[in-house]
Amino acid sequence: MPNRTTNIIAGILLAIMFFTAFFSQLSDSATMDELAHIPAGYSYLTQKDFRINPEHPPLVKDLSAIPLLFLNLNFPKNHPSWYKDVNSQWWFGSEFLYHSGNNPDQIIFWSRIPMILLLIFLGWLLFKFTKTFFGNKVACLTLILFAFCPTFLAHGRLVTTDVAAALGVVLATYFWLNFLKNPTKKNILFAGLIFGVSMLFKFSLALLIPFFAVITICYAGFLKKSLLKYIAFAILVGIIGIVFIIWPVYQFHILNYPAEKQLSDTVQILESSPMGPLKNLCIWMADKPQIRALGHYLLGLLMATQRTAFGNTVYFMGMISASGWWFYFPVVYVLKIPLAFHILTLIALLWAACVIKAPFWVKPISRSKGWILEHFPEFSMMVFLGIYWLTSISGNLNIGVRHILPTLPFTYILVCLGIVKMIESINPAPFDSKRCGVPLKKRNRSPLAHCFSCSQKISTKKMATSFISVLLGWYMISSLSCFPYYLSYFNEIGGGYKGGYKYVVDSNYDWGQDLKRLKKWVETNNVEKIKIDYFGGGDVEYYLGEKWEKFDPKSGPQKGWLAISATLLQGGKGNAVPGFNQPTGYYRWLEQYEPIARAGTSIFIYHID
Numbered sequence: 001m002p003n004r005t006t007n008i009i010a011g012i013l014l015a016i017m018f019f020t021a022f023f024s025q026l027s028d029s030a031t032m033d034e035l036a037h038i039p040a041g042y043s044y045l046t047q048k049d050f051r052i053n054p055e056h057p058p059l060v061k062d063l064s065a066i067p068l069l070f071l072n073l074n075f076p077k078n079h080p081s082w083y084k085d086v087n088s089q090w091w092f093g094s095e096f097l098y099h100s101g102n103n104p105d106q107i108i109f110w111s112r113i114p115m116i117l118l119l120i121f122l123g124w125l126l127f128k129f130t131k132t133f134f135g136n137k138v139a140c141l142t143l144i145l146f147a148f149c150p151t152f153l154a155h156g157r158l159v160t161t162d163v164a165a166a167l168g169v170v171l172a173t174y175f176w177l178n179f180l181k182n183p184t185k186k187n188i189l190f191a192g193l194i195f196g197v198s199m200l201f202k203f204s205l206a207l208l209i210p211f212f213a214v215i216t217i218c219y220a221g222f223l224k225k226s227l228l229k230y231i232a233f234a235i236l237v238g239i240i241g242i243v244f245i246i247w248p249v250y251q252f253h254i255l256n257y258p259a260e261k262q263l264s265d266t267v268q269i270l271e272s273s274p275m276g277p278l279k280n281l282c283i284w285m286a287d288k289p290q291i292r293a294l295g296h297y298l299l300g301l302l303m304a305t306q307r308t309a310f311g312n313t314v315y316f317m318g319m320i321s322a323s324g325w326w327f328y329f330p331v332v333y334v335l336k337i338p339l340a341f342h343i344l345t346l347i348a349l350l351w352a353a354c355v356i357k358a359p360f361w362v363k364p365i366s367r368s369k370g371w372i373l374e375h376f377p378e379f380s381m382m383v384f385l386g387i388y389w390l391t392s393i394s395g396n397l398n399i400g401v402r403h404i405l406p407t408l409p410f411t412y413i414l415v416c417l418g419i420v421k422m423i424e425s426i427n428p429a430p431f432d433s434k435r436c437g438v439p440l441k442k443r444n445r446s447p448l449a450h451c452f453s454c455s456q457k458i459s460t461k462k463m464a465t466s467f468i469s470v471l472l473g474w475y476m477i478s479s480l481s482c483f484p485y486y487l488s489y490f491n492e493i494g495g496g497y498k499g500g501y502k503y504v505v506d507s508n509y510d511w512g513q514d515l516k517r518l519k520k521w522v523e524t525n526n527v528e529k530i531k532i533d534y535f536g537g538g539d540v541e542y543y544l545g546e547k548w549e550k551f552d553p554k555s556g557p558q559k560g561w562l563a564i565s566a567t568l569l570q571g572g573k574g575n576a577v578p579g580f581n582q583p584t585g586y587y588r589w590l591e592q593y594e595p596i597a598r599a600g601t602s603i604f605i606y607h608i609d
Contacts, residue, residue, distance in 0.1 A: 035537030041065035119156030168198030196245025311396030348418030512536010514600030
């Protein structure tokens with residue numbers, strides 16, 4: 001496939017993705033994490049104070065806040081959530097968006113534009129990465145899967161850190177592989193700078209450290225290069241990232257954050273942390289002028305690690321737990337990723353198994369070493385997938401498929417590489433004059449001149465190409481058919497975007513995105529008063545005013561109009577796992593009623609006489 005054609009296709013795909021993401025988010029209200037991230041980012045740039053939302057690095061929030069600098073916004077500096085409380089991110093976010101005289105819809109709209117551009121940049125980078133290592137065909141196929149991925153479309157429109165984490169993985173791996181192949185001063189410098197930038201996207205990208213350690217040792221060991229030299233270079237790369245990126249960025253963000261406030265906040269935040277030595281180190285660093293910026297980075301890393309270990313109360317397939325399930329992410333992956341892609345994955349795996357010429361137990365070490373040397377980029381991606389999946393399965397924070405978004409780009413590449421190689425392997429047999437009496441010139445000029453064996457292989461190749469094309473068409477249609485409800489997307493096994501809530505909720509299905517759609521429904525149907533149990537980053541009073549009424553969901557059956565978010569509804573119906581001691585089952589009385597409508601996909605509306 002010519003470069004010009006490949007680039008045109010890539011441009012069209014990225015344009016489609018941009019407009020799909022842009023128009024699908026216009027009617028979405030603020031999601032849960034946006035309530036914290038958007039105001040936090042604005043506070044960083046305008047106040048140079050990192051007291052809000054330290055459990056996430058600042059870079060994504062900074063990017064989202066850049067357009068807000070051109071708006072005339074009121075900052076609630078005198079509100080206790082800012083000057084008094086410790087990391088009151090939800091209270092402060094609510095105050096900034098809905099109670100300070102600002103226009104929340106305007107703020108949310110402009111904050112999301114940089115996120116969509118970041119999504120498109122990830123698409124371009126993924127295309128470049130794949131094209132560089134695997135060629136044009138694999139790059140185009142990979143970009144098709146990315147551009148129509150419902151999960152990337154869902155979260156790439158929102159002010160969250162998950163898509164940026166995927167970007168960080170691809171970006172850092174690209175420059176690390178360049179450094180390994182050619183450890184020049186330039187490549188070491190770029191690898192270090194990009195490593196530092198990636199660490200500022202999301203704390204889960206600390207997993208890049210063991211990933212890079214493994215592939216560096218394998219590269220130096222298998223190619224019989226100086227292992228000590230590569231280890232020294234790798235350490236230098238890390239130092240460059242810390243000294244020239246992480247430290248100065250965090251230093252900027254704490255310029256107006258009083259050292260005594262940082263220390264007291266750190267002590268309170270880590271009060272119940274079990275991480276003894278690191279906890280003590282973080283507290284010690286918190287008020288030291290030259291290193292408190294790195295202390296604040298360590299604080300965020302400890303908060304993220306602690307949350308992953310402790311978990312979160314979540315609904316999953318009829319169960320309620322706060323400690324998670326090891327099979328949560330595998331099940332969610334099966335249900336949330338388009339079914340057509342699962343079939344493509346299966347085809348690629350079967351082809352990979354079929355091309356193994358000898359049983360795996362025959363000289364496994366030497367054969368594996370030879371394969372790794374010939375396919376080091378593929379090996380590197382597999383190592384990352386293994387590390388990330390193992391960590392995700394062993395963690396207790398089970399709140400959304402978005403947490404495994406960093407695995408999708410490499411999964412797409414590996415599957416597409418297998419598909420392309422499979423199709424290319426189906427070639428006509430070499431010309432055999434004894435078996436086929438047709439001269440080579442005629443055989444090339446006319447399909448009718450092929451011998452039966454050659455024609456059969458050509459027919460097989462066309463059939464394989466056609467079948468893959470059908471799967472890609474199915475994949476794209478499956479994605480486009482749920483527009484604009486990408487956050488609630490489930491594949492056919494999961495019941496589609498209307499039925500997926502039966503399996504999982506939270507950011508998999510209901511993150512508060514439909515509050516403005518509820519407002520529109522209430523106004524259209526002339527409802528005077530409605531009881532609402534809402535989950536998300538919106539403000540019910542701001543949008544519905546006197547039309548809504550608070551109620552305690554645990555107080556028993558209700559009468560009149562009810563609107564309940566799917567996350568809270570399923571949480572009130574699920575069965576507690578052994579050891580879970582919080583109230584549950586309080587919405588089971590609604591099982592005898594059918595909702596008369598939905599606001600979007602995620603808010604169920606009832607009328608109880």
